[in-house]
Every structure is written in structure tokens, then in C-alpha cells.
């Protein structure tokens with residue numbers, strides 16, 4: 628049984644990646660390689676980023692006080708389905724967080740991926756599924772492109788059904804969080820062309836924006 632997960636980072640409280648206040652876990656590793664992926668730095672796995680399921684759970688539990696849910700993104704969460712299943716079981720058992728997961732695979736694909744993926748699907752409350760399609764419009768709330776679907780998978784999550792078709796009102800909200808060294812993380816779903824414009828503005832200020 629897989630005991631560890633490659634993770635990128637954990638942030639909280641986050642208010643722009645799912646309903647209410649949330650803790651967000653970003654995992655490393657995605658083989659889908661969508662054009663225009665905003666999470667290029669999370670496509671590869673790094674050995675020093677491997678953490679035990681227990682350590683990740685303790686960090687999430689510590690963060691969970693007063694929060695509504697956890698959002699698991701990446702990277703591709705279902706490419707570590709077995710270990711993630713263990714983590715999600717602990718979260719369900721010991722916290723009151725609801726669970727929202729982003730996947731580049733469709734729910735139909737995930738149902739064919741084997742036991743761990745199916746069990747994981749049975750425990751999560753909301754799934755946002757489908758590849759990022761750069762050429763597709765992106766108006767829908769919490770989605771990078773409008774082909775991505777918002778699935779309510781539990782009774783508990785039915786109260787969130789109104790978000791399935793909701794669109795962004797006005798400007799999208801992005802949050803910037805300082806990371807180690809001189810780097811920062813952008814949290815949220817940016818408008819199309821945002822990175823290009825940000826790079827241009829940084830150049831104007833004599834700064835270089837790097838995206839590993």
C-alpha cells in the first residue's frame with residue numbers, strides 16, 4: 628500500500644477555489660500535459676516533496692479549524708489515487724471538512740481506473756473534471772475552461788448545486804501568497820492571457836517572472 632504522496636504545498640484559508648473557506652492541497656505529478664497548463668511546476672514529481680499520508684493529514688487537521696472544506700488539486704490527484712484514498716479516509720473520519728477534487732480526467736475515465744479511483748470517487752463531495760482546454764472559453768466559476776464539469780457526488784454537497792452553472796461575476800479573484808525565498812504563489816483561476824500580461828508588466832518594472 629502506498630504510504631506517501633508527492634505534494635507541492637498546502638495553503639489556508641483559501642476563498643477562491645471552491646465554496647466557503649478552504650484548505651487547499653496541491654499534489655505533484657501530472658502526465659496529461661495540457662497546452663497552457665497554469666501548474667507546469669507541479670507536473671513533475673520530486674523525491675524531496677514526498678510526505679507521508681499521516682504528516683499531510685496532521686497538517687490539514689491543524690489547518691481545518693473554522694474551515695468548510697478541502698480542495699485537492701495539482702498536478703493530477705488521481706495519479707496518486709491509492710495514497711490519496713488513505714488521506715481522504717482520515718479527513719472524513721477526523722474532520723468536518725467537505726472534499727472537492729480537481730482532475731484532468733473525466734469522471735467516466737476515473738470510473739475505469741480501478742478500485743482506488745472508484746473508492747476515492749465514492750468519498751469525495753465535489754469533482755471538477757476534464758482537461759484544461761486553452762482554446763475553450765473560461766467563464767464558469769472555479770474552472771479553467773468551460774468543458775470542465777462540476778459534479779455533486781454526495782447528499783451533503785447538494786447545497787452547492789447552484790455553482791455548477793454559475794459564471795464569474797466581473798473580475799476573477801486571485802490571491803498571491805509569499806513562498807520561500809523571493810518567490811510567490813498565485814492562488815485561483817486566472818483570466819486567459821493573465822500570465823502573458825503579468826510577464827509583460829514585470830518586464831516593464833525591470834523584474835523577471837520565472838515559471839519553473
Ligand code: SF4
Nearest residue numbers: 657660661664702731
Ligand atoms: S490536468 Fe491540470 S495539472 Fe495536468 S497538465 Fe492539465 S491543467 Fe496541468
